[in-house]
Amino acid sequence: MTSVPLVSVFSADDSSKVTAKHIPLPAVFQTPIRPDIVSFVHTNIAKNRRQAHAVNPQAGMQHSAESWGTGRAVARIPRVSGSGTHRSGQAAFGNQCRKGRMSLPIKVWRRWHRRVNIKQKRHAAATAVAATGIVPLVLARGHRISQVPQIPLVVEDKIESYEKTTDALNFLKRFGAFEDVQKVVSTKVVRAGISKQRGKKYRVRKGPLVVYFNENAKLLKAFRNVPGVEVVNVTRLNLLQLAPGGQLGRFVIWTQSAFAHLDKLFGTYRYTSIIKDGYQLLRPLITNPDLARIINSNQVQEKVQPAKTTKVLHEVQKKNPLKNTKAMDRLNPYAKKQRAAAVAAIKANTKGTKKIKKNKALKKASRAAYNKVAASLNDATKAAVQEEQDIKVKYFSVQKGAAQTE
């Protein structure tokens, strides 16, 4: 990237007027977007606001219960001592028991907070700031920014002196940020669950984040009562606000001095940060992200081997050539001729018989010939049968009613 991206600073009173035309984007906005770092840091930092809680250490244990031991046809769990009430003899103490203590009761000395390496926290913050300057990310997070003139939205320092909420509201309306506030208002719902009885009645979305610089700015009070809007000093940028829920792309409204301070805060790619002592912004892993250009470049294409063709040697399914004519012809082109020859041969034969059928004289002659043969056969078989019978009579003398004579 040889050209430096530029940003305009808008006038607080008129969104069409630009007070400073082309200000270079601070180097933070060029940081590679690392959602993995952000989500890791966020999950750990989000635990740091937790307050210790615990279960009453005596809960479920305020009995003098003792096991009855074996031999009494009951389970060996400790049982409540005494008599005169249903409770006596009932199981106690175990986590499985009714009215027993829970397993592994929560202690206050549970490790509630997590420490994260400073460098990781700084990288996460830098990435989160960079993401606020990327329109698709801000849109994806769910902010209504279609009417906002520029992302990142930088406004002159005049808004830092707003004292009235009406001024704040009008300012937001002028810059198309009111749609985001309206979203917050319309999607405020009563929270599901017990928390509503513990002071968290409503679930409210996040709206714009206003970032200022001068410490004696009064805009906090002006913007405080606008639903969804948060106000924060640029020296105290919070990942939990820049990437709520670990999700990159908060809609941020910067004041001019806050925007200018970012270079000092995070440093640039030429100089490490002064305020974050020695911190160097994350460098991208790949400097030229135009992969299509790299792949199609001469240097790569010269070395590249030709694409492998999937050469299929045989058909996927074997068909039986003895039954499938296409498969047969594929293997043996002569088979077609053989089949044709066979069909022709049959036809030639039937031609002869058809001829006979049509010609009655021929028919008669052929029938006569057949009868002659049949008759001669008949004579032959008659003679054979007679001969057999003679033999039977001669040697076995089997006749009806005749006694066997010897």
Added chain:
Amino acid sequence: MSQKKPQMQVEQKVPENIVKKTARDTKLREAVAKRRTERLAANKTRRAQWDKNAQAYENEYKAADKSLIDNIRKAKSEGGFYVPAESKLILVVRIRGINTLNPQVRQTLRLLKLRQLHNAAFVRVNKATIEMIRKVEPYVTYGYPSRAVIKNLIYKRGYAKINGQRIPITNNNVIEQQLGKVGIHSIEDLIHEIVTVGPNFKEANRFLWAFKLRGPRGGFIAKRKSFINQGDWGNREDLINDLVKRMI
């Protein structure tokens, strides 16, 4: 006379990588098309050759049949006998399963490519192979296959051994790739080589995977007995064809 209004020149700048890619793609496409036309032309000549070869073989077979019949008739007319040459080719079919086999028998069956029940394989007849078959006789049945049976086996159950894989012979490229260098280019060439046990029978037979047949429709008689003793194992000469026709 109308004056031509000066039009705004809109430069159509195409990104460099797209220009390069289209040039490369057209070149590749042309190469593929050229290869295709060449291949189709080559295929045409190849198919004509297969046709010619198949026809020549058919004439050869007819001539062989005719000469056999003529010899028999001639011998009969002279009052003698015509004894045709002993078959040079044997078809061996394994009848026994894999359990409780003598290790030497097991090894010999493997050498004959008969690793599985109802596997069939062609074997050339010579002293060495006769001895091998004798060793495994009670576990196989064998005989002299007819041309029709050989043809049906190769067409219906013909698989090739290519790179140790069992590849179906669905087209002649399968055969050409492996056996082209010994002059067998089509399936009819292969069948002819097997039938006549030609000079490249070794390559042709090695090319073929063992035929995996089904059990015979109608069953065996008695696998425990030799064929001579009204059983199944051993040499059954020409009657192997009836059995294999039921197994194919």
